[in-house]
Amino acid sequence: MERIKILVVDDESRMRKLVKDFLVRENYEVIEAGDGEEALDKFYEDKDIALIVLDVMMPKLNGWEVCREVRQTSKVPVIMLTAKGDESDELNGFELGADEYISKPFSPKILVARVTALLRRTNKIGQEADVREVGGIKMDKTAHTVTIEGKNIDLSFKEFELLEYFIDNQGVALSRERILNSVWSYDYFGDARTIDTHVKKLRSKMMDKGNYIKTVWGLGYKFEVE
Template sequence: MKTILIVEDEDAISRVLAAYIRKAGYDCRICRDGKQAAASFDADPPSLVVLDVLLPGMNGWEVLQHIRRKSACPVIMLTARGEVGDRIMGLNEGADDYMSKPFEPDEVVARIHAVLRRPTHSIVGSDQVTFGSFRIDFKSRSVFLNGANLSITPRDLSLLMFLAEHPNQIFSREQLIEKVWGIDYEGSDRAVDLAIKRLRKLLLHWPPEEGELRTLRGTGYQLYAAKTN
């Protein structure tokens, strides 16, 4: 059974969320401050984290950074702040989704379902692909650069894997959302830009003579592969 970690300091909200999540068939545990959440995550990593921003001890951004330093576990940010800047910050820091209070608990459950079922891609002919010093193992969903295993969030990894399956092909934002996020995705297409930005940062030391993630203005994105093994 998949476990959902709720990090929320308001008791009424956390109890209602837990009831809905358990009714949906997940195991669930609750932490009421950031430090407790970080310790709980380290001791027993969950399948997904529902994370409030305004927390005592460590705030939600700090907890998210703690998680991302060691794991690609999906994280849904949950906060009273609804400004566009906060949503962009959450996605840019590696959150997989973002919801503003007030919310309907069944919508949170729907978002959990959507994040956990984001598609993986079948590989035709090979379980891995290598572009010089950059390698993707599709079977284990692992990415390596210069022999080092890179930590990538599930959504960003799915995007990278899709582009690697189709090297040198160009895809629009809309096509990538449909193919990677799924047709039920209701967020902004800005999420694609942010994911590409994070992936470029991770692949900063990938030699350009081997390949690169390219933006084609007005057209879309491609994984340009100059060298394939």
């Protein structure tokens, strides 16, 4: 069985080696890049890259620019690494399509756990078929696809997980904090704007079915099929 390939991008060689060592221990194959331009070159050269671990502050092209370009052609999962603690940076990353956001310094074991969890959620690590249908929405959790009235809807991985969480909790008023902790799967220190940003984009892509996601003023949101 071929090993899953992960592209690790960081201008600090020691950081790349640290991340690589821990990923290799879990039987992942690691491809390294030391700047944004090299990262894009290697990404376009190898179509089997299953996930990108991407530092933000790098020479030539920074992580934001790399993520933006990757998202123009691919849904490959992206975990952003940064030394910055500004919430606006996290929001910027999510807006550009990043799936996870980890601030330095971090535990390599936690990074590997998030890599594995993200690969499992995005169907890079096998799992049994799981299909849900509600109100004209068909969600195939195994294939990671969503159709509405038979039309395929192009969702990012985090938008998919958000919709999945809403469907699994139909009729339940969900606070923003509960959504963050459940969908992002770890203690999140950002603010509610992250949820509002994702809900706005998800509603737009769902067309008239976006009305199923109702705002609960002063609390959060509730998914309710009309």
